[in-house]
Every structure is written in C-alpha cells, then in structure tokens.
Amino acid sequence: MSQRICSLDELGEHGSAGFTAKVNGELQRLMVVCFDGEVFAYINECPHIHSPLDFNPGQFLNYDKNMIMCATHGALFNIDDGECVHGPCVGKALKPVQCTVHDESVWID
Template sequence: MTAQPLLDLERLPDGALAEVEAVLDGDAESLLLLRDGDAVRAWLNICPHAGRRLDWAPGQFLRSKDGLLVCAAHGASFELEKGECVAGPCRGDALRPVAVEVRDGAVWLVGG
C-alpha cells in the first residue's frame, strides 16, 4: 500500500474546505478536507442521510453563518470538529472520518 499525496497544504487556506479524489480500499472516493491551522481533518464527501455528495458543485460547499457544513441535498448540518450532524434529517449521525496527515508541505492519505 502506497501513501497518497492529496493536496499541497498551501492550496488550502486556513479554515477552508476542499474536495479531493483518493483511492480507498481500491475504490475512487471523494473526500472533504478542512484545514485547521497546520492540521487537516478529512471525511468521505458523503452525507449519511441519503448517501449523496455534500457539495452543491464539485468542491463547492455550503457553510451556515455559524460555520456548520450544510449538505446541499437535504440541508443536514454538520459541525466540523468531529463531523457530527447537529441538525436535519440525519441528526445524531456523523460523517465518516478518513485518516490524513500533513507532512512535507502536503496533505497525505494515511493508509489507503
């Protein structure tokens, strides 16, 4: 299994969301990345409510005035500390985390 670089860290401003493609367990998947200072969190770009992508257009995500990620399909709202759904049709569920790390100026998929 080879490590996969996903994105140069400098291309993701602090607090910003980005969508990248990665191969997980042999399948191409869309990932959602969030930069938090020098760290990056990642989840599958899939709403647990109906299995649809969270972005309204590739790489374009809706954020509430409170900073929540809002699913473009049915309005589920997710806090971005742990990816938990705090409002909408999948309240109490959560986004599926994906292990990433920052090294050598890039975001890398851990495992794959």
C-alpha cells in the first residue's frame, strides 16, 4: 500500500527533506530530494558508519545543491543513483527507496 510522504511544494525544486515512514514493514528514516524535476528517495543512513546524513534536520544537499552530502564526514553522493563519489565511503551507495509522484505528492510503496 502506497504511503504519501510529502507534497512537491514542501520539497521545492532542488530541495530535500527528511521523513519517517514504513519501508518493507519497518519504520525507517528517509530522505527525499527533488532535482531537475525528478524525485529520489533513500534511506537516511550513510554507508560509512551508518549515521543519519543530516546534521541539521532535512538538510541533505551540498552548498551547490547538486550532490547529497553527509554532514558527519562530508561524503558526497550522486543524487540520481546514491553512489558515493567523494569521501570515506567511495564506491558504496545509499539505499534507494522506490518512490513515485502523482497528485502533486511523493509516494513510496
């Protein structure tokens, strides 16, 4: 059953936000990013030492708003595939969460 996570307006273009939702039956911290008209969702957990990515709640992007950044040690991740391309966990990736956009809202399965 789909769960509504947020409205597109809440996110904004090149915006990000954090939520808690059930994924595969377990309550998980999620992050959602809107970038170039597409929406991407990942589990909010850095593959380095498994801490949340956001030091300030809901702030997941670097200064240029073109990469996901871990606030703990500065790892940078591609927004579109979650792969770490800079920092202590290069080659590892964020765990994706399947999401869709309809009715002006972001939904996960």
